[in-house]
Amino acid sequence: xxxxxxxxxxxxxxxxxxxxxxxxxxxxxxxxxxxxxxxxxxxxxxxxxxx
Numbered sequence: 001x002x003x004x005x006x007x008x009x010x011x012x013x014x015x016x017x018x019x020x021x022x023x024x025x026x027x028x029x030x031x032x033x034x035x036x037x038x039x040x041x042x043x044x045x046x047x048x049x050x051x
Contacts, residue, residue: 004016 004012009015
């Protein structure tokens with residue numbers, strides 16, 4: 001919001017953050033395309049069981 005106010009985006013201050021987040025998602029998608037497969041965390045717990 002600070003950057004949006006400094007750039008004079010009255011009422012659209014949050015738009016800067018939204019654009020930044022979208023750029024981050026695009027960069028992440030490009031990184032995943034460059035590797036062999038999509039990296040996904042395991043859905044099951046693999047650590048030690050509680051005592």
